[in-house]
Amino acid sequence: MFYAIDELGNKVLPKPNIKATCPCCNGKVIAKCGKIKVHHWSHKSLIECDQWYEMTAWHLEWQSLFPLEFREVVLQKDGIKHRADIKINNLIVEFQHSNLSVEEIKQREVFYTSNNSKLIWVVNASNNCVHSGWENQLREQDEQPIYVVDMDSNIYFELVGYSQISVIRKTLSLPISIVVNPDVPVFIDLGEYVACPVEKGYYDIERTSYNDFWGRKRNSDKPYYDESLILVRKKDFVELLPKLPTNLDTFNSLKFCDKYTFSKREEHLKKQQMYNQSNNKPISKDEKIKTQAFFDLLSGKITPLNY
Ligand SMILES: [Zn+2]
Incomplete structure (x- = not known):
């Protein structure tokens, strides 16, 4: 592990000759500060x-982007404890470098999403051995607004990125590639950029909800990653996570869409309003607030977050 608890109760990185214990089992740990492996704590036992627990330099790099209190947070369920790589409010981020079986993915998703927490995966393709073909598509003039959407709470953030970037998988192996839970989105670390699952479907009047594919295809054991993705800068992605209203009951999951999908939602809401008015249909208070929030955002009354 990278963080142990010292005698004063502080969370500390490995340093030689410090007495420390494991935050998970309270067992004694010893600092391993050699020249080959990344510095870590090891159980005396x-x-x-x-x-x-998976410990790579890539994990440490990601964790270091967040404040100390968010890193390696111990969670407990039914007497079983695990360390979440990052926990910010109710959002848990698991960084995954090695392959996991479907059963393992499922177990972890069940564990980490208990207690009303939301989970996202970030998988490692930063060495570019898994994905290719995307770098040539980045032209600065094609950067556009990217929206962070939550369909239930109707909360939006705006940042800048690339949409419709096609990312091709080089090999069949990705740490996480199979449908288990479509509510747990998978993000791909491409180095400077993070590939985010795109909301493919758009809100049309016949449907009652988004037709969404969040980085995973629902009824197939094939991964969905060779479809187009939204790319945002890793720096922006990292800044976004602590700002998400993950403590709200209405916060569903972390979802991204491009301008086109966003405008489709606008169309839908306008149609819905007109339909309700012409049919004298009573609108629930919740629905009113959500719709108003959306139009306030469009008219500039609510300022989306920009970086
Ligand atoms: Zn332990």
Whole structure:
């Protein structure tokens, strides 16, 4: 592990000759500060208490982008403890470098989404061995507004990125590639950029909800990643996460869409309003607030977050 608890109760990175314990099992740990492996704490008993724990330099790099209190947070359910890579409010981010079986993915998603938490995966393709073909498509003039959408709470943020970027998988192996839970989106670390699952469907009047594919195809065991994705800068992605209203009951999950999808939603809401008015249909208070929030955003009354 990268963080242990010292005698004063502080969360500390490995340093030689410091007495510290594991935050998960309270067992004694020893700092390993050699020249080959990334510096870490090791259980004195030599038994890693968290079998899910994965420790790579890539993990440490990601964790270091967030404040200390968000890193390696111990969670407990039914007496079982695991360390979440990052926990910010109710959002848990799991960084995954090695392959996981469907069963393992499922177990982790069940564990981490208990207690009303939302989970997202970030998988490692930063060495570019898994994905290719996207770098040539980035032209500065094609950068456009990207919207962070939550369909239930109707909360939006705006940042800048690339949409319709086609990312081709080079090999069949991705750490997470199979449908388990479509509510847990998978993001791909491409180095400077993070590929975000795109909201493919748009709101049309016949449908009652988004026809959404969040980075995973629902009824197939094939991954969806060779479809177009939205790319945002890793820096923007990292800044966004602590700002998400993950403590709200209405916060569903982290979703991204481009301008086109966003405008489709605008169309839908206008049609819905007109339909309700012409049919004298009573509108629920919730619906009114949501719709108003959306139009306030469009008219500039609400300022979306820009970086
Ligand atoms: Zn332990």
